[in-house]
Amino acid sequence: MIKENITEVTERIAQACRRVGRNPSEVTLIAVSKTKPVEMLLEAYEAGMREFGENKPQELRDKAAIITQPIHWHMIGTLQKNKIKYVVGTACMIHSVDSFELAAAINKEAEKRNVTCRILLEVNIAKEDSKHGFQPDEVIELLPELAGLQNISVVGLMTVAPYTENAEENRGYFRKMKQLLIDINMKNIDNIFMSVLSMGMSSDYEVAIEEGATMVRVGTGIFGERIYPTKG
């Protein structure tokens, strides 16, 4: 089932690219494996997946300790400062940086470990109260300061678009994200060149690709529905 799902998603990515004249090699598919057992990740690995996304630092660390195959881990969820130590040095990229303080703390941990950490800035493009992320103008203001942090590399932007049954409703948001990335690169800020646009999930990744996504984060579309344990 996982194998067939990956084949289908990969095919749909290629079709979305074709519709807008992009090369499918420009788009990286990240299999979002949060809540799913290691066996399912290995099944996806066998089917060719190498990029995996997790939203909880400890879960990422624990799975990375068990799975020895050469895969890349992407930290895509809310990160508290006291949990940075679980992902710096393990995750190939942190997508969910939503404050200068967090970026500075990641930089500090990376310095301690003598590594460079690639990060994306999360943008709350739809201005939803329930969502984390910078406003577009905040990102632009912060970049010169972020560029001065030696052990992080700001390589792009990420957004979690509003939940919707109709992906077309998010097209305008994805387009704004692409424009923001272009505007930032036009500013020619020292040490800042953004090439990554992480946007699009199971319900809207094709539209995101049509609007310029270079990374799509697909969970349900690969692993099926998630079942969260009920508390109490």
Ligand SMILES: *Cc1c(COP(=O)(O)O)cnc(C)c1O
């Ligand atoms: C869970 C999650 C995804 C994947 O969601 P699906 O709808 O299952 O594809 C993508 N991005 C983030 C940040 C997530 O937390």
